[in-house]
Amino acid sequence: MRHAHTVEQVRAAEAELMARLPEGTLMQRAATGLAVAISNFIGHVYGARVVLLVGSGDNGGDALYAGEKLARRGAGVIAVLLSDKAHPAGLAALLVAGGRVGSTEDIATADVVVDGIVGIGGRPGLKPQALAAVQAAEEHGVPIVAVDMPSGVDVDTGETPTEHVKAALTVTFGTHKICHLIDPAAAACGPVHLVEIGLDLPPAGVQSLQTADVRALYPLPRGESDKYSRGVLGLIAGSSQYPGAAVIAATGALAGPIGMLRYIGPDSVAEAVRAAHPEVVAGEGRVQAWAVGSGLGDELDVAKVRELLDAEEPVLLDADGLKALDESGDHDEVLITPHAGELARLLGVERTVVEAERLKHARMAAEQFDVTVLLKGSTTVIARPDGEVRVNTNATAWLATAGAGDVLAGLCGSLLAGGLNPLDAASVGAYLHAAAANLASAGGPATAIQVAGKVAEATRLVLLEIDSGG
Numbered sequence: 001m002r003h004a005h006t007v008e009q010v011r012a013a014e015a016e017l018m019a020r021l022p023e024g025t026l027m028q029r030a031a032t033g034l035a036v037a038i039s040n041f042i043g044h045v046y047g048a049r050v051v052l053l054v055g056s057g058d059n060g061g062d063a064l065y066a067g068e069k070l071a072r073r074g075a076g077v078i079a080v081l082l083s084d085k086a087h088p089a090g091l092a093a094l095l096v097a098g099g100r101v102g103s104t105e106d107i108a109t110a111d112v113v114v115d116g117i118v119g120i121g122g123r124p125g126l127k128p129q130a131l132a133a134v135q136a137a138e139e140h141g142v143p144i145v146a147v148d149m150p151s152g153v154d155v156d157t158g159e160t161p162t163e164h165v166k167a168a169l170t171v172t173f174g175t176h177k178i179c180h181l182i183d184p185a186a187a188a189c190g191p192v193h194l195v196e197i198g199l200d201l202p203p204a205g206v207q208s209l210q211t212a213d214v215r216a217l218y219p220l221p222r223g224e225s226d227k228y229s230r231g232v233l234g235l236i237a238g239s240s241q242y243p244g245a246a247v248i249a250a251t252g253a254l255a256g257p258i259g260m261l262r263y264i265g266p267d268s269v270a271e272a273v274r275a276a277h278p279e280v281v282a283g284e285g286r287v288q289a290w291a292v293g294s295g296l297g298d299e300l301d302v303a304k305v306r307e308l309l310d311a312e313e314p315v316l317l318d319a320d321g322l323k324a325l326d327e328s329g330d331h332d333e334v335l336i337t338p339h340a341g342e343l344a345r346l347l348g349v350e351r352t353v354v355e356a357e358r359l360k361h362a363r364m365a366a367e368q369f370d371v372t373v374l375l376k377g378s379t380t381v382i383a384r385p386d387g388e389v390r391v392n393t394n395a396t397a398w399l400a401t402a403g404a405g406d407v408l409a410g411l412c413g414s415l416l417a418g419g420l421n422p423l424d425a426a427s428v429g430a431y432l433h434a435a436a437a438n439l440a441s442a443g444g445p446a447t448a449i450q451v452a453g454k455v456a457e458a459t460r461l462v463l464l465e466i467d468s469g470g
């Protein structure tokens with residue numbers, strides 16, 4: 001599990017550890033890890049030109065001490081001081097090691113710029129001098145390594161209300177912060193490298209499943225299993241307008257852990273589903289969970305969906321099915337899978353607002369409708385009514401293709417029917433969906449059906465303990 005802690009949690013853990021260690025130990029641990037990460041990033045140290053952007057706090061201190069270590073190994077290190085309060089001891093150490101103070105002009109010929117403008121103490125945005133330095137790096141194509149996080153982003157929400165650094169690599173300390181996992185800030189981090197500094201942290205409110213977590217959660221058939229005990233999913237999807245959605249959702253569902261799929265819908269759509277998957281049973285019967293809504297268009301039967309929501313079996317509501325959701329009733333076992341536009345409609349706000357504040361709106365909807373929310377997009381945010389959040393960050397942008405959401409709905413429904421709770425079904429489903437997309441895409445385009453076709457292989461790789469980069 002990857003954990004993302006809040007600034008408050010990090011500060012408390014740092015204070016507790018600092019009280020037990022000689023002064024400056026934590027910053028030296030951070031700076032040592034940072035210097036190693038920067039040298040790996042540039043590939044050579046001797047003769048390399050490194051420019052440090054140094055703000056007023058300890059984030060700048062990390063940059064200065066890392067610069068000192070690089071200067072001792074033969075790099076030309078120049079500090080651009082954005083404040084007259086730049087960490088005095090760090091600056092002195094850099095100067096003793098042969099570094100010097102320079103100006104924004106030095107950025108043009110640098111191999112790398114190190115963003116030590118602000119860290120967890122920063123407010124969103126960049127002041128004019130910092131912005132000019134960052135723009136100089138962008139203009140001259142000099143990559144930026146961010147210390148702890150790209151300066152200017154909102155650390156605890158992942159929002160980017162105004163100017164911020166766009167890093168080629170982010171080196172963070174002790175634990176991930178929320179901005180590393182949630183877009184749009186996550187997209188500004190580049191790959192995130194975590195340096196251990198020995199913090200003892202409480203449970204994190206935002207987590208991200210890794211391969212081993214998915215393996216531990218996945219519902220496996222046992223020796224005594226039969227098709228019913230593995231779980232039966234009822235699928236209500238597709239319409240005369242969108243028959244393909246039913247076929248695609250069925251393909252996603254059958255690639256999950258269920259033993260059987262029942263399809264309920266118009267005869268013509270049922271025929272298409274059975275033509276693609278002869279093993280699907282058409283018509284009502286006992287199920288362990290429902291997946292409802294993909295491609296229903298205006299053939300949505302609101303009364304029927306509300307009946308299902310009031311029944312005991314878990315329900316996944318997708319796409320047009322979301323129109324049947326209301327705030328009344330006990331929705332403990334309900335998972336909804338909107339994209340930003342659908343979540344915006346549910347909450348009565350603009351789509352752009354949801355996209356800019358993804359964590360906030362996923363949490364808000366979970367609380368308001370008492371459901372688990374899986375908000376689709378470049379990073380998938382899954383929020384439970386009690387505020388617990390999981391994030392999936394591993395999807396390729398090639399997954400943004402018509403029908404990919406239907407695959408996800410089928411797969412997550414299958415995991416619900418297989419016995420997972422909504423939070424686990426959503427996060428395991430999002431992980432395997434992304435892993436399948438990575439296999440199907442391999443760096444190029446892929447259709448939704450091709451993604452669905454790779455879910456079984458992605459699952460096999462997870463169960464066989466092979467990290468497929470999902």
Ligand SMILES: NC(=O)C1=CN([C@@H]2O[C@H](COP(=O)(O)OP(=O)(O)OC[C@H]3O[C@@H](n4cnc5c(N)ncnc54)[C@H](O)[C@@H]3O)[C@@H](O)[C@H]2O)[C@@H](O)CC1
Binds near residue numbers: 014057121122
């Ligand atoms: N506290 C610790 O034990 C450790 C902290 N470390 C580093 O220390 C950082 C936190 O240091 P600080 O608490 O000094 O905070 P920062 O270095 O984030 O600096 C905060 C200061 O910058 C100013 N500021 C805030 N927003 C700004 C903005 N948008 N533009 C310009 N200036 C702004 C404020 O005056 C504030 O006091 C971490 O991110 C990490 O890099 C590491 O050395 C590891 C250990």
Ligand SMILES: Nc1ncnc2c1ncn2[C@@H]1O[C@H](COP(=O)(O)OP(=O)(O)O)[C@@H](O)[C@H]1O
Binds near residue numbers: 339379395396404
């Ligand atoms: N930029 C992106 N990067 C990665 N994944 C994305 C991106 N945009 C969308 N996705 C994923 O692609 C899928 C699209 O689903 P959806 O929007 O419902 O499309 P459709 O309705 O056509 O099936 C979701 O799983 C979503 O998380």
Ligand SMILES: [K+]
Binds near residue numbers: 119148
């Ligand atoms: K920074």
